[in-house]
Amino acid sequence: MLGTERKSGKVWLSYDEGGVWHKKRLRATNFVAMRIRESSQNLEIAGINYNKHKNKYSLFLFNFSRVISSLYLMTDMMCQSDDYENFHVPRFNGNCFQGMEVSYSKKKLSALCFDNRTTVIPTVKSCPCSLEDFQWYNIIELSEPNYYYKDNLCVLDPFSNFTEPIKLCEEGGTPLQHLEGYELY
Numbered sequence: 001m002l003g004t005e006r007k008s009g010k011v012w013l014s015y016d017e018g019g020v021w022h023k024k025r026l027r028a029t030n031f032v033a034m035r036i037r038e039s040s041q042n043l044e045i046a047g048i049n050y051n052k053h054k055n056k057y058s059l060f061l062f063n064f065s066r067v068i069s070s071l072y073l074m075t076d077m078m079c080q081s082d083d084y085e086n087f088h089v090p091r092f093n094g095n096c097f098q099g100m101e102v103s104y105s106k107k108k109l110s111a112l113c114f115d116n117r118t119t120v121i122p123t124v125k126s127c128p129c130s131l132e133d134f135q136w137y138n139i140i141e142l143s144e145p146n147y148y149y150k151d152n153l154c155v156l157d158p159f160s161n162f163t164e165p166i167k168l169c170e171e172g173g174t175p176l177q178h179l180e181g182y183e184l185y
Contacts, residue, residue: 002014031060032050033047078113083115084105087106101125102124105123
């Protein structure tokens with residue numbers, strides 16, 4: 001993990017998802033973009049800093065490959081299926097929301113390998129829903145318009161006039177209706 005303090009120019013690094021933090025002072029106080037670049041040979045983060053007074057952009061490359069290899073934190077091996085664990089989208093009542101349980105494959109903290117995946121596809125399973133999943137339930141006289149229960153799941157009534165609301169994304173992105181506002185990375 002990498003974090004920056006805008007005004008002080010400090011960069012904070014963590015190799016264990018925030019368990020222990022290390023700091024480095026730079027003369028960069030306004031990072032406008034940061035991207036992770038990971039491959040089988042390198043693990044680096046690119047950052048672009050903008051100096052308003054000089055109207056000047058600077059590129060910073062934080063290359064962790066040698067540090068990680070010399071500390072034996074990571075080897076040159078690609079991650080295998082047992083190096084990943086399921087991560088569930090946090091919900092108020094367990095992992096189920098409106099009849100769907102969404103999970104992603106996340107690299108284990110203890111895995112000593114490079115994650116070379118370019119995309120992470122969510123796994124979506126049906127699960128029992130409850131009345132608390134529907135925000136309108138307490139407002140509309142304890143009824144469930146447009147849904148019915150089947151095998152302990154909430155199912156949209158195909159004969160109702162209900163249509164999904166149109167979802168919009170910032171910066172002209174394409175909405176993915178089935179992800180309810182989550183982006184794929």
